[in-house]
Amino acid sequence: MSANIPAPTAQQAKPAGVHSRPALELQDASVVFGSGDTAVTALSPTNLKMERGDFLALVGPSGCGKSTILKLVSNLIQPSSGLVLVGGKEAKAKELRIGMAFQNPTMLPWLTIEQNILMPLKIVAPFKHTYRQDKKGAFRDRVHALLAQVGLKDFANHYPWQLSGGMLQRSNLCRALVHEPDLLLLDEPFGALDQFTREELWQIMQTLYLDRKPTVLLVTHDLREAGYLANRICVMSARPGRIISDEPVNIPQPRDIGIIYSPEFVEMTQGLRELIAQVRSA
Amino acid sequence: MTDSQRIRVLSTSLIIGFFLTWEVLCIILNVSDLILPRPSEILVTMWTRFPVLWPHILQTLYSTLFGFSLGVIIGVALGVIVGTSKIAYAVAYPLLVGFSSIPKVAVVPIFVLWFGSGTTPAVLTAMVICVFPIVVNIATGLATTEPELEDVLKTLGASKSEILWNVGLPRAMPYFFASLKVAITLSFVGAVLSETVASNMGIGNVMMTASSNFQVSLVFAGLIILALMGVALYAVFSFLERRVTGWATRGNDIAVT
DSSP states (O other): OOSOSOOOOSTTOOOSOTTSOOSEEEEEEEEEESOGGGOEEEEEEEEEEEOTTOEEEEEOSTTSSHHHHHHHHTTSSOOSEEEEEETTEETTOTTOOEEEEOSSOOOOTTSOHHHHHHHHHHHSTTGGGGHHHHTTTHHHHHHHHHHHHTTOGGGTTSOGGGSOHHHHHHHHHHHHHTTOOSEEEEESTTTTSOHHHHHHHHHHHHHHHHHHOOEEEEEOSOHHHHHHHOSEEEEEOSSSBOEEEEEEOOOOSSOOGGGGGSHHHHHHHHHHHHHHHHHHHO | OOHHHHHHHHHHHHHHHHHHHHHHHHHHTTOOTTTSOOHHHHHHHHHHTHHHHHHHHHHHHHHHHHHHHHHHHHHHHHHHHHHHOHHHHHHHHHHHHHHHHSOGGGHHHHHHHHHOSSHHHHHHHHHHHHHHHHHHHHHHHHHTOOHHHHHHHHTTTOOHHHHIIIIIHHHHHHHHHHHHHHHHHHHHHHHHHHHHHHOSSSHHHHHHHHHHTTOHHHHHHHHHHHHHHHHHHHHHHHHHHHHHSGGGTSOSSOSOO
16 A cells, blocks of 8 residues: 555545445534533534544644544543444444553553553453463563564563653553554644654654554644644644644655655645634634 | 661660660669569560460451451442442442441440350451441542543443453552551451450450459550550551552652653
């Protein structure tokens, strides 16, 4: 599969083939917290469609409902109206396989890094059925391979408190990917890191993505992050949020980290920035 | 010498100093050994009467640990029920507080009434007295689990029991072990209390009998044995605590950075 082909955009959402169900689809999904006079609309009815293997970045002012979309997809909250379909099925269904990385690494402090990353295999079918036999063998090898890929192969038996923020976030990515999710949800996972660590992790993330080609939904404040990693960027308006722009990123992958300083890239992020500035003041 | 060594040396000398002062004051002030026997006399009594005391030590230990084990089982079960549901927590709290505020001495006559004197009331008192701190701590540990940690498993489609098993309970372990240290001490108090009132076995009973026979140094021997047993039980559980929940006391940004 060539990465040069720009991903189709949602507005002209003609499915590539009738047989292929979109990996993720929001149909007029909205979220309202509370009821009556105190009701707060977190997300206006939103339509969004992602094809398999898409890397979509969702950007927008804070409080616009970006994270709400992630919570909808990961089934942490239910839509007040509309539908959320993951792989053609409603997000309620148990069998969907989702990997999620939050801004906080949220490693369980009583487990080693290896045990933390093994956790999804303990919970998610079909891995959980063979967890007892495989945790010392095949599953452990898989964890170690992932750790090696993110440069943490010597840290499997460390506890989370022994690792730096960047290392924790790398382990977090490993945990989100270990059970080969069809859908990877990233909620500002690099937000709390310094610039150098962040760029390093962008490159690691790109490699992980290109190796596995999961469908990725990334929520971020960082426009350069969106531009470097994603092949499609959606901009959301201020609260109550809705998607106001949906553009492909036509830069072939893998991308060199240097491109974030190239004129075309800067021009693209400037455009996004102005758009967000407009919706903020609107 | 490191700080911890210095502290150890100082607290050892404090203990020795305490008994030395006691001994010296008794001699200087010429205190009758019917009022306050000297530590050396108590030590001699402990040594010579040890074969007689030993079964009573075992009896007290047995009542304490048996009652404590029952208390832990009940306390953990109740704590899990109360802690996993906000509604259960709110509903059960007044009743739990009511139970906990009953002075536990008051339940001993009831148990004696129901089961006669002997081992049973001692075990039951030890149980009743230690349940509440365990329930409260387990429930608090579960109720204060960071939602972020639970979300990690929820997004994986984990069931309620999987979340409880993999996040809630390990997260509540430091609370649980902190409560065990309190609970074992309370159980011990409860067992001795019940033995004192209604039993013909156990250190509590020995002290009661010795007191009515004016064997004052035996009373004090019992007291010191109780202190040693209490310290030993406490030490065992704080050792276990450090082994099992060491993660909770290392580093300060471990849960959510």
